[in-house]
Amino acid sequence: MHVEELRRARRSPRPALDQRHSRVRRTWATWLRFGIWLILGLIVYFVYSRKHSKLEVAESVPRG
Incomplete structure (x- = not known):
């Protein structure tokens, strides 16, 4: 964070709204990287959980 952002955050009566605003101001490249990592993470999560x-294992056991 820049020094000016820290000063503004301390003065703000609503820091949660300032944080929300700073998340929206991200560049398109940041959102692209976020989306790519999100998709990769979901793929790893579902592949791991499926294996x-x-x-x-319970479905492959014959019932009888």
């Missing part, structure tokens, strides 16, 4: 699911 390590206990439901898959």
Whole structure:
């Protein structure tokens, strides 16, 4: 953070709104990187959970 942003954050009566505003002001490149990492993270999450699911093991056991 820049020094001026820190000073403004201390003076602001509503710091939550200032934080929200700073998140919206991000550049398109930042949002692109965020989207790419989000998609990669979701892919890893679902691939890992599918391979390590206990439901898959339970379904492969024959019922009888």
